[in-house]
Amino acid sequence: MKPIGKIAASAMFLIMTAGLSCTVEKSDLSKENLIPRPVSVTATGNYFTLQKGSGIYLQGNSEELQHIGNYLAARLKPATGFELAVKTAGSEAPQGNIYLSLDPKDSKNGNEEYTLEITKATVKLTASSAEGLFRGVQTFRQLFPAKIELATTQEGPWKIASGTIIDSPEYAYRGFMLDVARHFFGVDDVKRLLDELAYYKINMFHFHLADDQGWRIEIKSWPQLTLHGGLTEVGGDKGGFYTQEQYSDIVKYAAERYITVIPEIDMPGHTNAALSSYPELNCNGKAPDLYTGIEVGFSTLCTSKELTYKFIDDVVGELAALTPGPYLHIGGDESHATKIEDYIPFVKRVQDIVLSHGKKAIGWDDIAISEMKPGVYAQHWASVKNAQLAVKQGSKILMSPAVKAYVDMQYDSTTTPGLHWAAYIEVDSAYNWDPAKLIPGVAKENILGVEAALWSETIKTMSDIEYMVFPRLPGYAEIGWSPASSRSWDEYKLRLAAHGEKFKALGINYYHSPRVPWAGDKK
Ligand code: TNX
Numbered sequence: 001m002k003p004i005g006k007i008a009a010s011a012m013f014l015i016m017t018a019g020l021s022c023t024v025e026k027s028d029l030s031k032e033n034l035i036p037r038p039v040s041v042t043a044t045g046n047y048f049t050l051q052k053g054s055g056i057y058l059q060g061n062s063e064e065l066q067h068i069g070n071y072l073a074a075r076l077k078p079a080t081g082f083e084l085a086v087k088t089a090g091s092e093a094p095q096g097n098i099y100l101s102l103d104p105k106d107s108k109n110g111n112e113e114y115t116l117e118i119t120k121a122t123v124k125l126t127a128s129s130a131e132g133l134f135r136g137v138q139t140f141r142q143l144f145p146a147k148i149e150l151a152t153t154q155e156g157p158w159k160i161a162s163g164t165i166i167d168s169p170e171y172a173y174r175g176f177m178l179d180v181a182r183h184f185f186g187v188d189d190v191k192r193l194l195d196e197l198a199y200y201k202i203n204m205f206h207f208h209l210a211d212d213q214g215w216r217i218e219i220k221s222w223p224q225l226t227l228h229g230g231l232t233e234v235g236g237d238k239g240g241f242y243t244q245e246q247y248s249d250i251v252k253y254a255a256e257r258y259i260t261v262i263p264e265i266d267m268p269g270h271t272n273a274a275l276s277s278y279p280e281l282n283c284n285g286k287a288p289d290l291y292t293g294i295e296v297g298f299s300t301l302c303t304s305k306e307l308t309y310k311f312i313d314d315v316v317g318e319l320a321a322l323t324p325g326p327y328l329h330i331g332g333d334e335s336h337a338t339k340i341e342d343y344i345p346f347v348k349r350v351q352d353i354v355l356s357h358g359k360k361a362i363g364w365d366d367i368a369i370s371e372m373k374p375g376v377y378a379q380h381w382a383s384v385k386n387a388q389l390a391v392k393q394g395s396k397i398l399m400s401p402a403v404k405a406y407v408d409m410q411y412d413s414t415t416t417p418g419l420h421w422a423a424y425i426e427v428d429s430a431y432n433w434d435p436a437k438l439i440p441g442v443a444k445e446n447i448l449g450v451e452a453a454l455w456s457e458t459i460k461t462m463s464d465i466e467y468m469v470f471p472r473l474p475g476y477a478e479i480g481w482s483p484a485s486s487r488s489w490d491e492y493k494l495r496l497a498a499h500g501e502k503f504k505a506l507g508i509n510y511y512h513s514p515r516v517p518w519a520g521d522k523k
Pocket of ligand 1: 333381456
């Protein structure tokens with residue numbers, strides 16, 4: 001073969017290096033590890049790069065839009081070190097910028113839909129409501145490398161894949177319940193949890209505020225509830241409670257993340273803390289001692305006393321006034337100490353009290369043995385029969401089957417803390433179910449949504465909360481958000497594995513399940 005000449009060789013070198021600079025790997029937006037999985041993703045192979053001088057441009061006139069712009073800037077600042085300016089946009093954002101657009105005309109799929117268009121030049125997030133924009137902002141956050149969530153400045157570049165995501169949720173209600181009665185958790189813990197829920201597009205926070213072991217919300221007309229009934233918790237430690245101001249602060253913090261707070265006062269059972277605070281709520285007029293064990297089903301309000309209904313009306317009235325969301329939860333579970341002939345009219349009357357304060361009522365599925373009024377929902381946790389009974393009465397069901405969605409259930413027999421009376425729930429089991437296929441006669445149109453519940457008999461610290469919640473929560477979030485037909489554990493577990501890095505960056509204490517191929521683990 002003839003040796004190639006010098007000129008030809010250098011020409012070839014030029015061609016090769018030119019070739020090299022073009023072989024920057026193409027991006028693939030459809031392979032990004034988003035949870036919940038978006039409804040539609042179209043990849044275009046490029047990258048958008050966030051830079052020091054990038055700005056967040058707002059289109060549309062609303063205070064909420066400004067808040068979302070500020071929220072996004074605040075989320076991106078610590079790791080990038082960029083002070084992204086939030087500005088009002090003209091008709092188009094200049095290149096290199098993020099564009100948030102609120103267009104109320106655009107609603108096809110309800111409030112939470114959004115479109116995220118990423119090109120080499122700009123990121124455009126469009127939604128018909130601020131809520132939709134907020135959900136889209138979470139998707140945008142997840143597209144960056146995990147280190148975007150770190151609290152200290154990191155090296156860039158801050159590149160994300162280009163393409164278009166069009167997204168909206170399957171269920172309008174995607175909830176999480178925290179029991180602060182068995183163990184009390186302070187405002188800062190609750191806020192941290194709300195931030196974690198928001199990252200996965202959870203939109204309802206069910207706050208279990210009273211149980212046998214403690215009453216956690218200040219009620220001004222019945223002050224002993226917290227002054228006496230808030231003093232204990234499981235194990236005998238000191239407990240605690242939220243002042244109305246603190247509760248409102250939590251409600252506001254949640255609202256800023258487009259999360260609705262649903263307060264629960266469990267009744268007529270699970271009421272020892274109240275009964276201990278006010279002897280007159282007991283049929284025998286005697287106050288029992290405060291309770292710090294974990295048995296259930298031994299307490300009941302005195303359903304035959306008129307004072308009981310005045311008490312409930314006062315409590316519901318104060319809570320309704322403090323709670324902007326549409327729902328109030330009345331509990332109703334495991335009232336083994338209440339005779340069934342007393343329980344049925346009690347539940348009927350309490351529904352009326354809640355409705356009279358302008359709220360919709362939710363109760364555990366036990367309430368279906370009573371008459372259920374329009375605008376009252378049953379939360380399925382244990383009884384298939386009760387869920388079916390509720391549907392027969394025209395009620396919608398909130399799905400929290402204990403065998404799948406109780407995150408106080410242990411992963412396996414080696415898990416501490418937790419319980420296992422319903423099941424051991426490994427991460428795949430928590431993910432592998434379809435709310436619309438679980439109960440014969442309870443179809444998609446009968447379902448309000450999905451909720452994971454964390455009971456806190458054995459949960460004492462924020463670190464315990466996170467260990468039980470993660471990594472199961474992203475799975476519940478996806479069950480609530482993404483169409484069942486698009487979900488499979490084998491595909492999901494790879495996306496979840498990539499979220500391990502995000503949990504670490506966020507400082508979340510998570511269970512390192514052997515069923516998930518975490519990055520860095522040996523195959
Ligand atoms: C059942 S679920 C309960 C709670 C317990 C939980 C423990 C429900 C409506 N009642 O009172 O905390 O089990 O897993």
